[in-house]
Amino acid sequence: MEKIQLNIDGTLYETNSSRTFAMRKPHVPSNINNVTAPIPGTCLSVEVKVGQKVKCGDILVLFNAMKMFNRVVAPVDGTVKEINIAAGQVFKKRHIFLVLE
Amino acid sequence: MSKEKELELQKRKEVVQLGGGQDAIDKQHKSGKLTARERIDALLDKGSFHEIDLFIKHSAREFGMEKKDMPGDGVVVGTGKIGGKVVCIYAQDFTVAGGSLGLMHARKITKVMDLSMQLRVPIIGINDSGGARVQEGVNALAGYGEIFYRNTQASGVIPQISVILGPCAGGAVYSPALTDFIFTVDQVSKMFITGPEVIKTVLGEEITMEELGGARVHAEVTGCANFFAKSEQDCFKQIQTLLSLIPHNNTEKAGSKAVKEPKKIDISGIVPEDPTKPYDVREVIKAITDESEFFEVQEGWAGNIVVGFGRMNGETVGFIANQPLVLAGVLDVDSSDKCARFIRYCDAFNIPMITLVDLPGYLPGIDQEHAGVIRHGAKILYSYSEASVPKITLILRKAYGGGYIAMNSRHLNADFVYAWPNAEIAVMGPEGAANIIFRKEITEAADQNAMRKQKIAEYREKFANPYVAASMGYVDAVVSPAETREYLIHALEVASKKVVATPNKKHGIPPF
Numbered sequence: 001m002e003k004i005q006l007n008i009d010g011t012l013y014e015t016n017s018s019r020t021f022a023m024r025k026p027h028v029p030s031n032i033n034n035v036t037a038p039i040p041g042t043c044l045s046v047e048v049k050v051g052q053k054v055k056c057g058d059i060l061v062l063f064n065a066m067k068m069f070n071r072v073v074a075p076v077d078g079t080v081k082e083i084n085i086a087a088g089q090v091f092k093k094r095h096i097f098l099v100l101e
Numbered sequence: 102m103s104k105e106k107e108l109e110l111q112k113r114k115e116v117v118q119l120g121g122g123q124d125a126i127d128k129q130h131k132s133g134k135l136t137a138r139e140r141i142d143a144l145l146d147k148g149s150f151h152e153i154d155l156f157i158k159h160s161a162r163e164f165g166m167e168k169k170d171m172p173g174d175g176v177v178v179g180t181g182k183i184g185g186k187v188v189c190i191y192a193q194d195f196t197v198a199g200g201s202l203g204l205m206h207a208r209k210i211t212k213v214m215d216l217s218m219q220l221r222v223p224i225i226g227i228n229d230s231g232g233a234r235v236q237e238g239v240n241a242l243a244g245y246g247e248i249f250y251r252n253t254q255a256s257g258v259i260p261q262i263s264v265i266l267g268p269c270a271g272g273a274v275y276s277p278a279l280t281d282f283i284f285t286v287d288q289v290s291k292m293f294i295t296g297p298e299v300i301k302t303v304l305g306e307e308i309t310m311e312e313l314g315g316a317r318v319h320a321e322v323t324g325c326a327n328f329f330a331k332s333e334q335d336c337f338k339q340i341q342t343l344l345s346l347i348p349h350n351n352t353e354k355a356g357s358k359a360v361k362e363p364k365k366i367d368i369s370g371i372v373p374e375d376p377t378k379p380y381d382v383r384e385v386i387k388a389i390t391d392e393s394e395f396f397e398v399q400e401g402w403a404g405n406i407v408v409g410f411g412r413m414n415g416e417t418v419g420f421i422a423n424q425p426l427v428l429a430g431v432l433d434v435d436s437s438d439k440c441a442r443f444i445r446y447c448d449a450f451n452i453p454m455i456t457l458v459d460l461p462g463y464l465p466g467i468d469q470e471h472a473g474v475i476r477h478g479a480k481i482l483y484s485y486s487e488a489s490v491p492k493i494t495l496i497l498r499k500a501y502g503g504g505y506i507a508m509n510s511r512h513l514n515a516d517f518v519y520a521w522p523n524a525e526i527a528v529m530g531p532e533g534a535a536n537i538i539f540r541k542e543i544t545e546a547a548d549q550n551a552m553r554k555q556k557i558a559e560y561r562e563k564f565a566n567p568y569v570a571a572s573m574g575y576v577d578a579v580v581s582p583a584e585t586r587e588y589l590i591h592a593l594e595v596a597s598k599k600v601v602a603t604p605n606k607k608h609g610i611p612p613f
Contacts, residue, residue: 001404006428006429006431006464007465008429008431008461008462008465008530008533009502009529009530009532009533010530010533010536011376011377011461011530013377013379013425013429013461014377014378014379015379015425015426015427015428015429015430016379016427016428017427017428018403018428019321019322020322020402020403020435021464023322024466024468025468027467027471040303040304040305066303090305092304093304
């Protein structure tokens, strides 16, 4: 494994990396206004339109995944700014369905 | 007895022992694998294998299965010896219905598992199976369930060894996961819960069986495998070595060996004076064990901590050591898991432990925090505190902060804590500590850098040594490297009959 310098509490240590350390995922800051897919699936329907006002808990998107019928609800009150999903579309995990504001 | 009857027995045996037939055997060989019987032969002492349940017939009756003949129902079970000591063993036969598990197949396995519990001997399971026999429906699931329950009941009573010499997928892989040690072979072992086809269908992601759950993946990424071998023969040698080192049940000691001194190694020349420079802690282990031998466990994963077995004065000891060569020897999620499970294994089987300490702390990082380093790190504290086997600690160099506490400090009821003269036992390294303690002096100084350097030197002079901890009795003795083996052997001897009073409880709730 490659040689690295590791900073622990202000002291620099000469050492080697490990495979798991090298493979660690970079942090992606979360944004509550991004409504994302928790698992991959196929969208059945989009229940809102751009510009529509929604309340926390309102159903936004319905989709099929893991042989089950799933729903995505609004995490906060807001207005639908952007929609990135349509009925029939296949999506991956963490796909951003909509952006609220 | 009529010759006829004896001939009939011979014939019946030959038919069943051929498993799925010569063609299937050839296919098995072509794919780089040995057959079930060849594996048992290679692993066990020559001629020591006695088979049972050879003539079991499967109980499947749906889908025309009653017309199908499955010799031995796809698994070979029995008793034998390894290194002269009794073991129970089962080996799934991939040539028969793909080694798939049906009810009677499972019953053969549970029978030999029950036997191993009663006989108080290790049980070795060679896995090579396509999984549940779908035609047997719930009966196949029942089979697995009965195996898992027994794995759990046997856990900590007799050694349970799983050898993955083929596919071991879906529910089936939970039996090895419940056992003590999993042995894998490059290109042969395949372990996963959901396979590549399902992943492709559901997620649209493409991956090969080898990349998903091959031996290397489990030895280096998941930590599910404890041992990795390049060939089946190498794997069997590893199993034989392990069995020569560990007790064969929880009331016996491991076999002793005649005491041989370690090789002539200059032990004081291994650890660099500069605490920021790395070295391979296994060199230190080899400088103190009998014959300088050390059998490492889970070598490929969480390399920042080293665990394994060696002998001290003829007896098996479990070694745990921070490894400055990898990630400066910090504790993190994976190394905590690796260490904690090994401690519990040693404790369950009455194997004394020697802990070698040299770590600067825990690995910082968002990924570590979000992966729950809090929860995982707590496992080490729990396991060390709970362990009632002789626990000897030797601080080689750095022991800072929480890492100092976690690595079997006196406070976690270690029996003896020793430190080398260059040990630094402190709340953190001088650079970090000086910045906090002397922040005022540094920020108010005319030359901040010079003041910082001065304060770091002051802190180092006063605290980066073993004598402050020794003055409080947190370190029992400061020991020179050359005296190490003698001190450790003495400590192990005097602690050998120790008894710890644990409060009366069914069991604790470790941070799983």
